[in-house]
Amino acid sequence: MITVFAGGVGGAKLVLGFANLLNPEELTVVVNTGDDEEFYGLYVSPDIDTVIYTLAGLSNEATGWGITGESFRTLGRLKEYGMDTWFNLGDLDFATHITRTKLLKDGLSLSEVSQHIAKSVGVQHSVLPMTNDDAKTIVHTADGKMSFQEYFVKNKCEPVVEYLEFGGKKGVLPSGEVLHALKNSTSIIFSPSNPYLSINPILALSGLRGAISNFKGKKIAVSPIVGGKALKGPAAKLLKEMGADVSAVGVAKQYADICDVFVIDSEDAGLASDIEALGMSVAITDTVMNSKLDKVSLAEFILELCE
Amino acid sequence: MITVFAGGVGGAKLVLGFANLLNPEELTVVVNTGDDEEFYGLYVSPDIDTVIYTLAGLSNEATGWGITGESFRTLGRLKEYGMDTWFNLGDLDFATHITRTKLLKDGLSLSEVSQHIAKSVGVQHSVLPMTNDDAKTIVHTADGKMSFQEYFVKNKCEPVVEYLEFGGKKGVLPSGEVLHALKNSTSIIFSPSNPYLSINPILALSGLRGAISNFKGKKIAVSPIVGGKALKGPAAKLLKEMGADVSAVGVAKQYADICDVFVIDSEDAGLASDIEALGMSVAITDTVMNSKLDKVSLAEFILELCE
Numbered sequence: 001m002i003t004v005f006a007g008g009v010g011g012a013k014l015v016l017g018f019a020n021l022l023n024p025e026e027l028t029v030v031v032n033t034g035d036d037e038e039f040y041g042l043y044v045s046p047d048i049d050t051v052i053y054t055l056a057g058l059s060n061e062a063t064g065w066g067i068t069g070e071s072f073r074t075l076g077r078l079k080e081y082g083m084d085t086w087f088n089l090g091d092l093d094f095a096t097h098i099t100r101t102k103l104l105k106d107g108l109s110l111s112e113v114s115q116h117i118a119k120s121v122g123v124q125h126s127v128l129p130m131t132n133d134d135a136k137t138i139v140h141t142a143d144g145k146m147s148f149q150e151y152f153v154k155n156k157c158e159p160v161v162e163y164l165e166f167g168g169k170k171g172v173l174p175s176g177e178v179l180h181a182l183k184n185s186t187s188i189i190f191s192p193s194n195p196y197l198s199i200n201p202i203l204a205l206s207g208l209r210g211a212i213s214n215f216k217g218k219k220i221a222v223s224p225i226v227g228g229k230a231l232k233g234p235a236a237k238l239l240k241e242m243g244a245d246v247s248a249v250g251v252a253k254q255y256a257d258i259c260d261v262f263v264i265d266s267e268d269a270g271l272a273s274d275i276e277a278l279g280m281s282v283a284i285t286d287t288v289m290n291s292k293l294d295k296v297s298l299a300e301f302i303l304e305l306c307e
Numbered sequence: 308m309i310t311v312f313a314g315g316v317g318g319a320k321l322v323l324g325f326a327n328l329l330n331p332e333e334l335t336v337v338v339n340t341g342d343d344e345e346f347y348g349l350y351v352s353p354d355i356d357t358v359i360y361t362l363a364g365l366s367n368e369a370t371g372w373g374i375t376g377e378s379f380r381t382l383g384r385l386k387e388y389g390m391d392t393w394f395n396l397g398d399l400d401f402a403t404h405i406t407r408t409k410l411l412k413d414g415l416s417l418s419e420v421s422q423h424i425a426k427s428v429g430v431q432h433s434v435l436p437m438t439n440d441d442a443k444t445i446v447h448t449a450d451g452k453m454s455f456q457e458y459f460v461k462n463k464c465e466p467v468v469e470y471l472e473f474g475g476k477k478g479v480l481p482s483g484e485v486l487h488a489l490k491n492s493t494s495i496i497f498s499p500s501n502p503y504l505s506i507n508p509i510l511a512l513s514g515l516r517g518a519i520s521n522f523k524g525k526k527i528a529v530s531p532i533v534g535g536k537a538l539k540g541p542a543a544k545l546l547k548e549m550g551a552d553v554s555a556v557g558v559a560k561q562y563a564d565i566c567d568v569f570v571i572d573s574e575d576a577g578l579a580s581d582i583e584a585l586g587m588s589v590a591i592t593d594t595v596m597n598s599k600l601d602k603v604s605l606a607e608f609i610l611e612l613c614e
Contacts, residue, residue, distance in 0.1 A: 040405050040406075071398070073398040081402060091380040092381070095380075098385060102348030120389055
């Protein structure tokens, strides 16, 4: 079994590739929940939903969020009721958040709820939140501190980030399901999600970085930066603001102490020696995932590295 | 100012008539909340919504519930998530329940929330829940006890009713807003809603029957039974099961100790003396409200009785 750490869109693409190659019992996806937030009184878990919707074939690839063929009638009326509707949720998507909120209120854990939602839309692979506890990311910026979604959606990643604060309170633990998955895995894959916003919230969980350091199997990270640019989202801007190189090397430095292998795009082949100098081996392939074939090919390449 | 006690559809029709004749400060509607129930984790207040939607011109007159031009995309997906979706809620309607649930969670009272929702859709007249506390009606039937909505929607009023239990717990008080409205009213109108299911839950509130007995102004009830039949819903079936006459006389007996005037339909003119024998005066007019003109005419007729 392999465990994949994932955020939203980029992670979900690679996970879809793995899901096409591996049986349900061979793949566990551990998803960032630092982006979770309550909207309109409902508990929204954006990265979990992006992974589940992607695996279920429901995701809206054009927008990068939500469900394909959405409508926005509920949101339109919420606006009439004076709700601040900067966070877009569609009518189909609302059902997910209503279900999650109801089941959490009934006493189920976020892991149980996520599995229920996944199974309901035909997803057989395990999609686990990184923790069952509150671990919201606080983004401290030049314009003040804000939740991840305020930074990402409301303010379109424009504020300059000073630092990131992970976890709703200190010492948030990974869920038992996550620890169980790691114990039973032969490899850990860090998907090409934003290292600061999607992967670091996972690594910040109490004891998790240590567990990964002690992990005996392969540990492979994929660069989300290709040719000095982020494939999607604010990764490049954030690397710069955090004082890192806006390149695969800048990302590699984030993973140097916990990864064995760093996967970079063919376009970045010239950076291999700089990354090897950090103590990781480098694997080079086409990492840009547009088509389904791209996703499966990258997943296949990584699985070969695992052997 | 007049206070109108109302349930759902029948009450809302008459309220619309009054709203066309009276300024906002001249009319308060006190609405049954015995039908309230949580669905999909959201607080639903069906009679309040029927009154507000009717006054706002949003109500679906064909179905007798919900909003005109509804779609059911959210509900369809809730079903996929394994929710028991016997209680129909549309995408537009969901926004009302999401808003109500959120504002209640934020600490607003049901009265405050109802006023907010009403104002948001342009309703200027006061629409008040009968109480801010839990006062759910329990229907005890030959098939066991059930919530009002289980009886009314899920079981289509088919179970034989043995007795009705009002109030979530004993001694539920009317809201301060309701008592204030009564104190400042010159007349009380009992709309042609189901006396057992819509009006009695209001009268069962602690101290309210006494307050009405002591009320010095006009107290006028309108029969929901015309020609021995209910205009809508299970009123006739229920009168029979409760051992009452299925006629305007059977209804009049419910109101004999608290009303001065009983309004019956021209079709039932022959029953006037039987009702007068109960100690009420009788007023006869056309009470069936199909068109808007019907609603305004009946309201006008009642306002003349108030003078």
